Amino acid sequence: VGAEWGFGQRVLYFEGADAPALLRRGRLPTLGLSWRGALAVFAWSRHRWGDAAGLFSLFLWCTSPSILAHARWVTFDLPVAALWVATLYGWWRLLQREGRPHLVGRLLFGRLATGVLLGAALGTKCSAPLLLPAMGLIELALGGGVAGTPFFADLRRRLSRWAMVLSVAVVTLWAIYGFPLDPGFYLDGLTRIYGDIPSTHQAYFDGRFAESFPLYFVWTLALKSSLLELALFAAVAVGTVARSRGAERRDALALWLPALLWLVAMSLVARNMGHRYTLSVYPLLFVLAGAVVPWAREALRRPLFRGLVGVCCALQLSGLLAHHPHYLPYFHRLAGGGDCGPWWRDDSNVDWGQDLATAGPWLASHGGDEVMADLPVHSNPAAYGVAARPSDLGEFDRAVPRDGAYLISASKLARGLAEHRATGAPTDWRERDTPRDVLGGS
Numbered sequence: 001v002g003a004e005w006g007f008g009q010r011v012l013y014f015e016g017a018d019a020p021a022l023l024r025r026g027r028l029p030t031l032g033l034s035w036r037g038a039l040a041v042f043a044w045s046r047h048r049w050g051d052a053a054g055l056f057s058l059f060l061w062c063t064s065p066s067i068l069a070h071a072r073w074v075t076f077d078l079p080v081a082a083l084w085v086a087t088l089y090g091w092w093r094l095l096q097r098e099g100r101p102h103l104v105g106r107l108l109f110g111r112l113a114t115g116v117l118l119g120a121a122l123g124t125k126c127s128a129p130l131l132l133p134a135m136g137l138i139e140l141a142l143g144g145g146v147a148g149t150p151f152f153a154d155l156r157r158r159l160s161r162w163a164m165v166l167s168v169a170v171v172t173l174w175a176i177y178g179f180p181l182d183p184g185f186y187l188d189g190l191t192r193i194y195g196d197i198p199s200t201h202q203a204y205f206d207g208r209f210a211e212s213f214p215l216y217f218v219w220t221l222a223l224k225s226s227l228l229e230l231a232l233f234a235a236v237a238v239g240t241v242a243r244s245r246g247a248e249r250r251d252a253l254a255l256w257l258p259a260l261l262w263l264v265a266m267s268l269v270a271r272n273m274g275h276r277y278t279l280s281v282y283p284l285l286f287v288l289a290g291a292v293v294p295w296a297r298e299a300l301r302r303p304l305f306r307g308l309v310g311v312c313c314a315l316q317l318s319g320l321l322a323h324h325p326h327y328l329p330y331f332h333r334l335a336g337g338g339d340c341g342p343w344w345r346d347d348s349n350v351d352w353g354q355d356l357a358t359a360g361p362w363l364a365s366h367g368g369d370e371v372m373a374d375l376p377v378h379s380n381p382a383a384y385g386v387a388a389r390p391s392d393l394g395e396f397d398r399a400v401p402r403d404g405a406y407l408i409s410a411s412k413l414a415r416g417l418a419e420h421r422a423t424g425a426p427t428d429w430r431e432r433d434t435p436r437d438v439l440g441g442s
Contacts (some may be wrong), residue, residue, distance in 0.1 A: 005378060012380070018177055019383040020357065026074040034071040037082025038062060041283050041314065044089040045290030053290030055321065060286040063316050065226055069327035070276055076125040077276040083121035084131060085283035088258055090114035091135050092251075094161065095142050111161060115168025122186070123176035126193050127277070130265055134258035141253035203272030204346040208354060210416050216272040217263060223335045223344055224275045228316045229282075230332075232289040239295055240288075254289060259284040274348035328354060329410065329441030338441035340432060346411040353379035355440035360385040361409055362439060370404035374412045381407070398426070401433075408435075410442045 012019040038061045046054025061067055068076040094110045121128040139158075168393050177185055202209040205216055213219075222230065240252045259281045270277045294310060298303070322337075329338040329350040336343070341350035353376045363386065373381055373388035381388045388407055408429065416427035426432060 008378060009230070009380070013383050018413075019380070023074060024057060027072055030078055031071060033079040033082045034061070037067075037078070037283055040082070040089045041286050044085070044092065045287045046077070047093070048287070049290045049294050052294040055085040056293050057286045059288040059313070060229065060232070060289055061283065062230065063226075063320055064282060064286070065320065065323065065327045065330040066224055066279060066282060068320070069330060070279060071367040072356075073328075075276070077279050080121060080125035080128050081279040081283060082129070083117060083124055084134075084262075084280045085287070087117040087121050087131055088134060088138060088284070090117055091165075092138055092142075092254060094165075095139060097162070098157065111164045112168055113166040115414075116172050118165060119169035119172025119176070122173045122325065125264075126190055127266070130262055134261055137261060138254040141257055142250050145386070197271060201271070204414055204418075205272065206344055207417065212272050214267065217267050217270070217278050220275045220345060220349065221263075221278050221281065223331050224333065224349065226316055226319055227332050227334065228312055229285075230293060231312075233285050234249060235291065235292055236285070236288045239291060248291075250289065255284045259288075261290045261315075276348050323441075326355070326440040326442075328352065339438055341441055342410045342414040346414040348415075350410040351376060351442035353409070353442075355442045356381055356384040356386060358439045361368055362437065366405075366436075370402075371406055371407060373407040375407060375409045376411060379409075405436075 011017065012022060038058060041061045042054045042058040045057035067078065067081075070081075090110060091114055094114055095105070097107050097110060118131060121131055173186065174180070184190070201211075203212055203216060205213045205219075225233075236252075240249070240256065262280050263278060266277045319333070320327075325337060328348070329341040331337055331340055331344060338350075356375075356379060359381065371386065371388040372391040373379075373386070374391045375381065386407070391406065413430060416429055419425055420428035
Protein backbone atom coordinates (compact mmCIF):
# COMPACT_ATOMS: atom_id res chain seq x y z
CA VAL A 1 0.00 0.00 0.00
CA GLY A 2 1.34 3.41 -0.91
CA ALA A 3 3.88 2.15 -3.48
CA GLU A 4 1.59 2.09 -6.51
CA TRP A 5 2.34 5.69 -7.51
CA GLY A 6 6.07 5.02 -7.74
CA PHE A 7 5.45 1.73 -9.54
CA GLY A 8 3.24 3.46 -12.10
CA GLN A 9 5.85 6.16 -12.67
CA ARG A 10 8.54 3.53 -13.35
CA VAL A 11 6.37 1.54 -15.75
CA LEU A 12 5.28 4.58 -17.75
CA TYR A 13 8.30 6.86 -17.71
CA PHE A 14 11.50 5.23 -16.50
CA GLU A 15 11.66 1.77 -18.11
CA GLY A 16 12.07 2.92 -21.70
CA ALA A 17 8.37 2.76 -22.59
CA ASP A 18 6.63 5.20 -24.92
CA ALA A 19 4.20 6.52 -22.28
CA PRO A 20 1.68 8.21 -24.63
CA ALA A 21 1.49 5.12 -26.86
CA LEU A 22 1.17 2.81 -23.86
CA LEU A 23 -1.68 4.87 -22.47
CA ARG A 24 -3.44 4.96 -25.84
CA ARG A 25 -3.41 1.17 -25.99
CA GLY A 26 -4.51 0.94 -22.38
CA ARG A 27 -7.63 2.94 -23.19
CA LEU A 28 -8.98 0.38 -25.64
CA PRO A 29 -10.59 -1.90 -23.01
CA THR A 30 -12.32 1.10 -21.45
CA LEU A 31 -13.70 2.12 -24.83
CA GLY A 32 -14.98 -1.42 -25.40
CA LEU A 33 -16.73 -1.51 -22.03
CA SER A 34 -18.21 1.90 -22.74
CA TRP A 35 -19.94 0.40 -25.77
CA ARG A 36 -21.13 -2.47 -23.57
CA GLY A 37 -22.75 0.07 -21.25
CA ALA A 38 -24.28 1.91 -24.22
CA LEU A 39 -25.87 -1.30 -25.50
CA ALA A 40 -27.28 -2.13 -22.06
CA VAL A 41 -28.81 1.36 -21.75
CA PHE A 42 -30.33 1.08 -25.23
CA ALA A 43 -31.65 -2.45 -24.68
CA TRP A 44 -33.20 -1.74 -21.26
CA SER A 45 -34.91 1.45 -22.39
CA ARG A 46 -36.09 -0.12 -25.67
CA HIS A 47 -37.38 -3.22 -23.90
CA ARG A 48 -39.40 -1.15 -21.46
CA TRP A 49 -40.54 1.90 -23.43
CA GLY A 50 -40.08 1.11 -27.13
CA ASP A 51 -37.66 1.66 -30.00
CA ALA A 52 -37.72 5.46 -29.96
CA ALA A 53 -37.11 5.52 -26.20
CA GLY A 54 -34.14 3.16 -26.62
CA LEU A 55 -32.58 5.40 -29.24
CA PHE A 56 -33.15 8.47 -27.06
CA SER A 57 -31.45 6.82 -24.06
CA LEU A 58 -28.57 5.78 -26.31
CA PHE A 59 -28.29 9.39 -27.52
CA LEU A 60 -27.95 10.54 -23.90
CA TRP A 61 -25.17 8.05 -23.20
CA CYS A 62 -23.27 8.97 -26.35
CA THR A 63 -23.52 12.71 -25.74
CA SER A 64 -23.03 12.80 -21.97
CA PRO A 65 -19.94 14.90 -21.13
CA SER A 66 -19.22 12.77 -18.06
CA ILE A 67 -19.42 9.49 -19.97
CA LEU A 68 -17.29 10.81 -22.84
CA ALA A 69 -14.74 12.22 -20.41
CA HIS A 70 -14.09 8.95 -18.59
CA ALA A 71 -14.44 6.58 -21.56
CA ARG A 72 -10.97 7.67 -22.67
CA TRP A 73 -9.00 7.08 -19.44
CA VAL A 74 -7.21 4.01 -18.11
CA THR A 75 -9.33 3.91 -14.96
CA PHE A 76 -12.14 1.73 -13.65
CA ASP A 77 -14.86 4.34 -13.11
CA LEU A 78 -16.48 4.04 -16.53
CA PRO A 79 -15.99 0.24 -16.74
CA VAL A 80 -17.77 -0.33 -13.43
CA ALA A 81 -20.60 1.99 -14.54
CA ALA A 82 -20.99 -0.01 -17.76
CA LEU A 83 -20.92 -3.38 -16.00
CA TRP A 84 -23.22 -2.05 -13.27
CA VAL A 85 -26.01 -1.20 -15.72
CA ALA A 86 -25.40 -4.37 -17.76
CA THR A 87 -25.65 -6.56 -14.64
CA LEU A 88 -28.78 -4.83 -13.36
CA TYR A 89 -30.40 -5.07 -16.79
CA GLY A 90 -29.63 -8.78 -16.91
CA TRP A 91 -31.13 -9.20 -13.43
CA TRP A 92 -34.24 -7.21 -14.40
CA ARG A 93 -34.75 -9.36 -17.50
CA LEU A 94 -34.25 -12.47 -15.39
CA LEU A 95 -37.01 -11.39 -13.01
CA GLN A 96 -39.31 -10.60 -15.95
CA ARG A 97 -38.89 -14.16 -17.27
CA GLU A 98 -39.59 -15.89 -13.95
CA GLY A 99 -42.72 -18.00 -13.87
CA ARG A 100 -42.73 -18.69 -17.62
CA PRO A 101 -42.08 -22.43 -18.16
CA HIS A 102 -41.63 -22.05 -21.90
CA LEU A 103 -38.57 -19.85 -21.28
CA VAL A 104 -36.56 -22.40 -19.27
CA GLY A 105 -33.61 -22.31 -21.70
CA ARG A 106 -33.46 -18.52 -21.75
CA LEU A 107 -33.85 -18.46 -17.99
CA LEU A 108 -30.82 -20.69 -17.50
CA PHE A 109 -28.73 -18.68 -19.96
CA GLY A 110 -29.86 -15.46 -18.29
CA ARG A 111 -28.71 -16.68 -14.89
CA LEU A 112 -25.32 -17.68 -16.28
CA ALA A 113 -24.87 -14.39 -18.16
CA THR A 114 -25.94 -12.27 -15.19
CA GLY A 115 -23.54 -14.18 -12.93
CA VAL A 116 -20.64 -13.57 -15.33
CA LEU A 117 -21.48 -9.85 -15.53
CA LEU A 118 -21.75 -9.62 -11.76
CA GLY A 119 -18.38 -11.32 -11.29
CA ALA A 120 -16.76 -9.08 -13.90
CA ALA A 121 -18.15 -5.98 -12.17
CA LEU A 122 -16.91 -7.18 -8.76
CA GLY A 123 -13.46 -7.63 -10.26
CA THR A 124 -13.46 -4.12 -11.68
CA LYS A 125 -13.75 -1.71 -8.75
CA CYS A 126 -14.21 -1.82 -4.99
CA SER A 127 -17.60 -0.07 -5.17
CA ALA A 128 -19.13 -2.89 -7.26
CA PRO A 129 -20.39 -4.89 -4.21
CA LEU A 130 -23.20 -2.32 -4.13
CA LEU A 131 -24.67 -4.45 -6.92
CA LEU A 132 -25.87 -7.00 -4.38
CA PRO A 133 -28.19 -4.67 -2.43
CA ALA A 134 -29.14 -3.01 -5.75
CA MET A 135 -30.31 -6.36 -7.10
CA GLY A 136 -32.30 -6.90 -3.92
CA LEU A 137 -33.94 -3.49 -4.33
CA ILE A 138 -34.94 -4.32 -7.90
CA GLU A 139 -36.50 -7.57 -6.73
CA LEU A 140 -38.42 -5.70 -4.04
CA ALA A 141 -39.55 -3.04 -6.52
CA LEU A 142 -40.90 -5.68 -8.88
CA GLY A 143 -42.79 -7.42 -6.11
CA GLY A 144 -40.39 -10.27 -5.55
CA GLY A 145 -39.67 -11.30 -9.11
CA VAL A 146 -42.83 -12.09 -11.03
CA ALA A 147 -44.43 -8.67 -11.24
CA GLY A 148 -47.28 -8.29 -8.76
CA THR A 149 -46.68 -11.54 -6.84
CA PRO A 150 -46.11 -11.57 -3.06
CA PHE A 151 -42.44 -11.32 -2.18
CA PHE A 152 -42.28 -14.55 -0.20
CA ALA A 153 -44.30 -16.56 -2.72
CA ASP A 154 -42.25 -19.37 -4.22
CA LEU A 155 -39.24 -18.56 -2.01
CA ARG A 156 -37.43 -21.68 -3.19
CA ARG A 157 -37.26 -20.42 -6.78
CA ARG A 158 -35.89 -17.08 -5.63
CA LEU A 159 -33.20 -18.68 -3.50
CA SER A 160 -32.24 -20.91 -6.42
CA ARG A 161 -31.87 -17.88 -8.69
CA TRP A 162 -29.65 -16.04 -6.20
CA ALA A 163 -27.55 -19.14 -5.51
CA MET A 164 -26.81 -19.78 -9.18
CA VAL A 165 -26.05 -16.15 -10.06
CA LEU A 166 -23.78 -15.71 -7.03
CA SER A 167 -21.98 -19.00 -7.65
CA VAL A 168 -21.18 -18.04 -11.24
CA ALA A 169 -20.09 -14.58 -10.07
CA VAL A 170 -17.70 -16.04 -7.49
CA VAL A 171 -16.09 -18.35 -10.06
CA THR A 172 -15.75 -15.44 -12.52
CA LEU A 173 -14.20 -13.22 -9.85
CA TRP A 174 -11.80 -15.99 -8.82
CA ALA A 175 -10.71 -16.40 -12.45
CA ILE A 176 -10.15 -12.64 -12.84
CA TYR A 177 -7.77 -12.70 -9.86
CA GLY A 178 -5.85 -15.68 -11.29
CA PHE A 179 -7.34 -18.42 -9.08
CA PRO A 180 -5.61 -17.41 -5.81
CA LEU A 181 -5.48 -19.97 -2.99
CA ASP A 182 -6.15 -17.36 -0.28
CA PRO A 183 -9.93 -17.47 0.35
CA GLY A 184 -9.87 -13.91 1.65
CA PHE A 185 -8.22 -12.39 -1.42
CA TYR A 186 -11.15 -10.12 -2.23
CA LEU A 187 -11.79 -8.88 1.31
CA ASP A 188 -8.08 -8.18 1.69
CA GLY A 189 -8.25 -5.87 -1.30
CA LEU A 190 -11.30 -4.06 0.06
CA THR A 191 -9.48 -3.28 3.31
CA ARG A 192 -6.77 -1.44 1.38
CA ILE A 193 -9.11 1.20 -0.03
CA TYR A 194 -7.69 4.72 0.45
CA GLY A 195 -4.56 3.21 2.01
CA ASP A 196 -2.41 5.57 -0.09
CA ILE A 197 -4.29 8.78 0.72
CA PRO A 198 -3.04 10.81 3.71
CA SER A 199 -5.53 11.08 6.55
CA THR A 200 -4.95 14.84 6.48
CA HIS A 201 -6.27 15.19 2.91
CA GLN A 202 -8.74 18.04 2.65
CA ALA A 203 -11.57 18.02 0.12
CA TYR A 204 -12.09 21.14 -2.02
CA PHE A 205 -15.67 22.35 -2.41
CA ASP A 206 -16.53 25.73 -4.00
CA GLY A 207 -13.57 27.54 -2.45
CA ARG A 208 -13.80 25.76 0.90
CA PHE A 209 -11.69 22.99 2.40
CA ALA A 210 -12.73 20.29 4.86
CA GLU A 211 -12.32 16.56 5.39
CA SER A 212 -15.65 15.96 3.66
CA PHE A 213 -18.84 17.71 2.55
CA PRO A 214 -22.22 15.91 2.87
CA LEU A 215 -23.55 17.23 -0.46
CA TYR A 216 -20.28 17.02 -2.39
CA PHE A 217 -21.39 14.38 -4.91
CA VAL A 218 -24.95 15.67 -5.31
CA TRP A 219 -23.78 19.22 -5.98
CA THR A 220 -20.93 18.07 -8.25
CA LEU A 221 -23.39 16.01 -10.30
CA ALA A 222 -25.53 19.13 -10.65
CA LEU A 223 -22.53 21.17 -11.86
CA LYS A 224 -21.00 18.65 -14.27
CA SER A 225 -24.14 17.23 -15.89
CA SER A 226 -25.39 18.97 -19.01
CA LEU A 227 -28.48 21.16 -18.73
CA LEU A 228 -30.44 18.69 -20.88
CA GLU A 229 -29.51 15.85 -18.53
CA LEU A 230 -30.58 17.85 -15.49
CA ALA A 231 -33.91 18.79 -17.10
CA LEU A 232 -34.62 15.16 -18.02
CA PHE A 233 -33.69 13.86 -14.57
CA ALA A 234 -36.12 16.34 -13.03
CA ALA A 235 -38.81 15.42 -15.57
CA VAL A 236 -38.62 11.68 -14.88
CA ALA A 237 -38.61 12.31 -11.13
CA VAL A 238 -41.87 14.25 -11.44
CA GLY A 239 -43.27 11.80 -13.99
CA THR A 240 -42.55 8.78 -11.80
CA VAL A 241 -44.75 10.29 -9.09
CA ALA A 242 -47.42 11.94 -11.23
CA ARG A 243 -47.84 9.71 -14.30
CA SER A 244 -46.58 6.15 -13.80
CA ARG A 245 -48.90 3.47 -12.44
CA GLY A 246 -48.77 -0.30 -11.87
CA ALA A 247 -46.03 -2.10 -13.79
CA GLU A 248 -44.62 1.17 -15.10
CA ARG A 249 -44.26 2.49 -11.55
CA ARG A 250 -42.54 -0.73 -10.45
CA ASP A 251 -40.11 -0.59 -13.37
CA ALA A 252 -39.33 3.05 -12.63
CA LEU A 253 -38.61 2.21 -8.98
CA ALA A 254 -36.37 -0.64 -10.15
CA LEU A 255 -34.20 2.07 -11.74
CA TRP A 256 -34.55 4.86 -9.17
CA LEU A 257 -33.72 2.76 -6.12
CA PRO A 258 -30.30 1.46 -7.33
CA ALA A 259 -29.40 4.95 -8.60
CA LEU A 260 -30.21 6.52 -5.24
CA LEU A 261 -28.44 3.69 -3.42
CA TRP A 262 -25.24 4.41 -5.34
CA LEU A 263 -25.45 8.17 -4.79
CA VAL A 264 -26.16 7.83 -1.07
CA ALA A 265 -23.42 5.22 -0.60
CA MET A 266 -20.84 7.40 -2.33
CA SER A 267 -21.91 10.40 -0.25
CA LEU A 268 -21.48 8.41 2.97
CA VAL A 269 -18.34 6.41 2.21
CA ALA A 270 -16.30 7.76 -0.72
CA ARG A 271 -13.62 10.41 -0.39
CA ASN A 272 -14.67 13.77 -1.83
CA MET A 273 -12.22 13.60 -4.73
CA GLY A 274 -14.09 13.32 -8.00
CA HIS A 275 -17.36 13.28 -9.88
CA ARG A 276 -16.15 9.99 -11.37
CA TYR A 277 -17.37 8.15 -8.27
CA THR A 278 -20.98 8.88 -9.25
CA LEU A 279 -20.77 7.80 -12.90
CA SER A 280 -22.85 4.69 -12.19
CA VAL A 281 -25.88 6.88 -11.49
CA TYR A 282 -26.00 8.11 -15.09
CA PRO A 283 -26.87 4.95 -17.07
CA LEU A 284 -29.88 4.18 -14.86
CA LEU A 285 -31.15 7.74 -15.23
CA PHE A 286 -30.60 7.57 -19.00
CA VAL A 287 -32.80 4.47 -19.12
CA LEU A 288 -35.40 6.28 -17.02
CA ALA A 289 -35.27 9.25 -19.37
CA GLY A 290 -36.54 6.96 -22.12
CA ALA A 291 -39.93 7.07 -20.38
CA VAL A 292 -40.26 10.70 -21.48
CA VAL A 293 -40.75 9.54 -25.09
CA PRO A 294 -44.08 7.70 -24.57
CA TRP A 295 -45.21 10.35 -22.08
CA ALA A 296 -44.68 13.05 -24.70
CA ARG A 297 -46.01 11.08 -27.68
CA GLU A 298 -49.10 13.25 -28.07
CA ALA A 299 -47.13 16.47 -27.73
CA LEU A 300 -44.57 15.28 -30.30
CA ARG A 301 -47.27 15.39 -32.97
CA ARG A 302 -47.20 19.17 -32.72
CA PRO A 303 -44.54 20.85 -34.90
CA LEU A 304 -43.74 23.43 -32.21
CA PHE A 305 -42.95 20.76 -29.62
CA ARG A 306 -40.89 18.74 -32.10
CA GLY A 307 -38.94 21.88 -32.87
CA LEU A 308 -38.33 22.47 -29.16
CA VAL A 309 -36.99 18.94 -28.76
CA GLY A 310 -34.71 19.47 -31.75
CA VAL A 311 -33.39 22.70 -30.24
CA CYS A 312 -32.64 20.95 -26.92
CA CYS A 313 -30.74 18.16 -28.67
CA ALA A 314 -28.87 20.71 -30.79
CA LEU A 315 -27.84 22.61 -27.65
CA GLN A 316 -26.58 19.36 -26.14
CA LEU A 317 -24.44 18.70 -29.22
CA SER A 318 -23.22 22.30 -29.43
CA GLY A 319 -22.09 22.14 -25.81
CA LEU A 320 -20.08 19.03 -26.61
CA LEU A 321 -18.50 20.62 -29.65
CA ALA A 322 -17.54 23.67 -27.61
CA HIS A 323 -15.61 21.45 -25.17
CA HIS A 324 -14.32 18.83 -27.63
CA PRO A 325 -12.14 16.95 -26.86
CA HIS A 326 -11.66 18.34 -23.34
CA TYR A 327 -14.58 16.75 -21.50
CA LEU A 328 -12.92 16.07 -18.14
CA PRO A 329 -13.09 19.70 -16.91
CA TYR A 330 -16.63 20.12 -18.28
CA PHE A 331 -19.04 22.32 -16.33
CA HIS A 332 -22.32 23.41 -17.87
CA ARG A 333 -22.95 26.93 -19.11
CA LEU A 334 -24.72 28.15 -15.98
CA ALA A 335 -21.68 27.09 -13.93
CA GLY A 336 -19.42 29.14 -16.16
CA GLY A 337 -18.03 26.41 -18.41
CA GLY A 338 -14.77 24.50 -18.22
CA ASP A 339 -12.52 27.51 -17.59
CA CYS A 340 -14.25 28.01 -14.23
CA GLY A 341 -13.25 24.56 -13.00
CA PRO A 342 -10.75 25.67 -10.31
CA TRP A 343 -13.45 27.85 -8.75
CA TRP A 344 -15.65 24.80 -8.20
CA ARG A 345 -13.57 21.62 -7.86
CA ASP A 346 -10.10 20.10 -8.16
CA ASP A 347 -8.47 16.70 -8.72
CA SER A 348 -10.08 14.40 -11.33
CA ASN A 349 -12.95 16.85 -11.78
CA VAL A 350 -10.61 19.05 -13.82
CA ASP A 351 -7.08 17.75 -14.15
CA TRP A 352 -5.29 14.43 -14.53
CA GLY A 353 -2.41 15.91 -16.51
CA GLN A 354 -4.34 15.15 -19.69
CA ASP A 355 -3.33 18.32 -21.52
CA LEU A 356 0.45 18.01 -21.20
CA ALA A 357 0.58 16.89 -24.83
CA THR A 358 -0.52 20.39 -25.87
CA ALA A 359 1.98 22.18 -23.60
CA GLY A 360 5.04 21.42 -25.75
CA PRO A 361 3.70 22.97 -28.97
CA TRP A 362 2.34 25.97 -27.02
CA LEU A 363 5.71 26.69 -25.41
CA ALA A 364 7.51 26.25 -28.73
CA SER A 365 5.31 28.85 -30.40
CA HIS A 366 5.38 31.34 -27.53
CA GLY A 367 9.05 31.12 -26.53
CA GLY A 368 10.39 31.36 -22.99
CA ASP A 369 13.79 30.42 -21.58
CA GLU A 370 12.77 28.85 -18.27
CA VAL A 371 9.72 26.70 -17.63
CA MET A 372 8.57 25.91 -14.11
CA ALA A 373 5.84 23.36 -13.50
CA ASP A 374 3.50 22.61 -10.62
CA LEU A 375 1.59 19.57 -11.87
CA PRO A 376 -0.17 16.45 -10.50
CA VAL A 377 2.24 14.06 -8.80
CA HIS A 378 1.84 11.40 -11.50
CA SER A 379 2.63 13.76 -14.41
CA ASN A 380 5.94 13.70 -16.27
CA PRO A 381 6.35 16.69 -18.63
CA ALA A 382 9.50 15.22 -20.21
CA ALA A 383 7.49 12.33 -21.66
CA TYR A 384 5.57 14.90 -23.70
CA GLY A 385 8.57 16.93 -24.83
CA VAL A 386 8.23 19.63 -22.17
CA ALA A 387 11.52 20.62 -20.54
CA ALA A 388 10.36 21.97 -17.20
CA ARG A 389 11.73 21.91 -13.68
CA PRO A 390 9.42 21.39 -10.71
CA SER A 391 8.71 24.66 -8.94
CA ASP A 392 9.23 24.78 -5.19
CA LEU A 393 6.79 26.40 -2.81
CA GLY A 394 8.99 29.49 -2.70
CA GLU A 395 8.02 30.29 -6.29
CA PHE A 396 4.42 30.76 -5.26
CA ASP A 397 5.26 32.79 -2.16
CA ARG A 398 6.63 35.60 -4.28
CA ALA A 399 4.50 38.70 -4.59
CA VAL A 400 5.89 39.10 -8.12
CA PRO A 401 6.72 35.86 -9.98
CA ARG A 402 10.11 35.50 -11.62
CA ASP A 403 10.28 35.83 -15.39
CA GLY A 404 9.53 32.62 -17.24
CA ALA A 405 6.69 30.30 -18.09
CA TYR A 406 4.71 28.59 -15.35
CA LEU A 407 2.71 25.45 -16.08
CA ILE A 408 0.23 25.22 -13.22
CA SER A 409 -2.28 22.43 -12.80
CA ALA A 410 -5.87 23.52 -12.28
CA SER A 411 -5.89 21.39 -9.12
CA LYS A 412 -2.75 23.09 -7.82
CA LEU A 413 -4.27 26.43 -8.68
CA ALA A 414 -7.34 25.64 -6.60
CA ARG A 415 -5.29 24.35 -3.68
CA GLY A 416 -3.13 27.47 -3.71
CA LEU A 417 -6.16 29.07 -2.11
CA ALA A 418 -5.80 26.79 0.94
CA GLU A 419 -2.16 27.73 1.44
CA HIS A 420 -3.00 31.38 0.93
CA ARG A 421 -5.60 31.26 3.67
CA ALA A 422 -3.48 29.16 6.05
CA THR A 423 -0.19 31.08 5.78
CA GLY A 424 -1.04 34.40 4.20
CA ALA A 425 1.35 33.67 1.32
CA PRO A 426 0.26 35.19 -2.04
CA THR A 427 -0.47 31.80 -3.57
CA ASP A 428 -4.06 32.43 -4.69
CA TRP A 429 -3.08 33.08 -8.29
CA ARG A 430 -6.71 32.87 -9.35
CA GLU A 431 -7.26 36.28 -7.78
CA ARG A 432 -3.83 37.76 -8.38
CA ASP A 433 -3.02 37.02 -12.00
CA THR A 434 -4.67 36.20 -15.32
CA PRO A 435 -3.24 33.14 -17.10
CA ARG A 436 -1.67 33.70 -20.46
CA ASP A 437 -3.66 30.74 -21.75
CA VAL A 438 -5.70 27.77 -20.54
CA LEU A 439 -4.81 24.44 -22.13
CA GLY A 440 -7.86 22.21 -22.43
CA GLY A 441 -9.39 23.47 -19.21
CA SER A 442 -6.71 21.91 -17.00
